[in-house]
Amino acid sequence: MEEREISRAVIGRLPRYYRYLGELLDAGVERISSNDLSKKMSVTASQIRQDLNNFGGFGQQGYGYNVKYLYTEIGKILGLNREHNMIIIGAGNLGQALANYASFEKSGFHLKGLFDVNPRLEGVSIRGIPVRMMDDLKTFLKHNDIEIAALTIPKSKAIEVADILVASGIKAIWNFAHTDLNLPEDVIVESVHLSDSLMKLSYNISRYNEEHGK
Numbered sequence: 435m436e437e438r439e440i441s442r443a444v445i446g447r448l449p450r451y452y453r454y455l456g457e458l459l460d461a462g463v464e465r466i467s468s469n470d471l472s473k474k475m476s477v478t479a480s481q482i483r484q485d486l487n488n489f490g491g492f493g494q495q496g497y498g499y500n501v502k503y504l505y506t507e508i509g510k511i512l513g514l515n516r517e518h519n520m521i522i523i524g525a526g527n528l529g530q531a532l533a534n535y536a537s538f539e540k541s542g543f544h545l546k547g548l549f550d551v552n553p554r555l556e557g558v559s560i561r562g563i564p565v566r567m568m569d570d571l572k573t574f575l576k577h578n579d580i581e582i583a584a585l586t587i588p589k590s591k592a593i594e595v596a597d598i599l600v601a602s603g604i605k606a607i608w609n610f611a612h613t614d615l616n617l618p619e620d621v622i623v624e625s626v627h628l629s630d631s632l633m634k635l636s637y638n639i640s641r642y643n644e645e646h647g648k
């Protein structure tokens with residue numbers, strides 16, 4: 435496939451296409467028109483055509499899209515055709531919830547370790563993965579090929595711990611701590627703020643109430 439610069443907005447929509455196409459595949463659907471996909475996803479058909487044309491037009495006029503091909507190609511763009519090993523730093527409420535969510539494995543994200551500073555968590559196992567102490571982190575990273583670290587620790591510790599991770603060779607951080615990490619350019623950071631999503635929900639509730647005179 436031809437390499438092109440794809441806008442961040444389009445990239446941001448790809449996981450959703452990937453999810454829907456995966457469901458269609460599971461349901462045995464081989465082809466889908468942009469109109470049908472549009473109805474399913476509540477996105478305009480022209481948006482779908484525009485987005486998917488970025489990748490050299492997977493669709494054929496009159497035939498619709500080949501679901502498996504599109505799913506595979508979007509998966510490749512999202513890097514899901516490779517396995518990713520990850521660790522979680524901070525085995526508290528959120529860290530344990532992430533560790534318990536087995537579905538990440540289906541997309542090729544393999545949880546290899548959980549780390550914390552709380553000695554009471556040492557030896558606790560989540561889905562067979564023991565919580566290790568931070569003192570063991572450097573040695574663990576030396577002997578295991580880990581690409582991603584999820585940071586689910588208090589904000590006050592995030593910068594210090596991110597620096598340790600980077601010094602130990604981690605190249606990607608999935609940051610849940612509510613703080614910006616100022617890391618070298620070759621370290622990829624994706625920050626997640628569930629509260630942003632909740633605020634969007636709140637905005638939509640207010641808008642709905644206004645429109646309906648409530």
Ligand SMILES: NC(=O)c1ccc[n+]([C@@H]2O[C@H](COP(=O)([O-])OP(=O)(O)OC[C@H]3O[C@@H](n4cnc5c(N)ncnc54)[C@H](O)[C@@H]3O)[C@@H](O)[C@H]2O)c1
Pocket residue numbers: 523524525526527528529549550551552568585586587588589591595609610611612626627628629
């Ligand atoms: N981004 C989001 O959407 C979102 C949602 C919920 C929570 N959070 C954030 O995630 C973090 C964790 O939340 P939680 O509810 O799981 O808290 P928690 O207190 O249950 O867990 C935090 C864990 O981090 C450990 N820890 C503290 N310092 C550490 C260090 N230096 N190295 C390793 N582990 C360390 C603690 O011992 C504890 O087990 C907080 O910063 C919280 O604000 C973010």
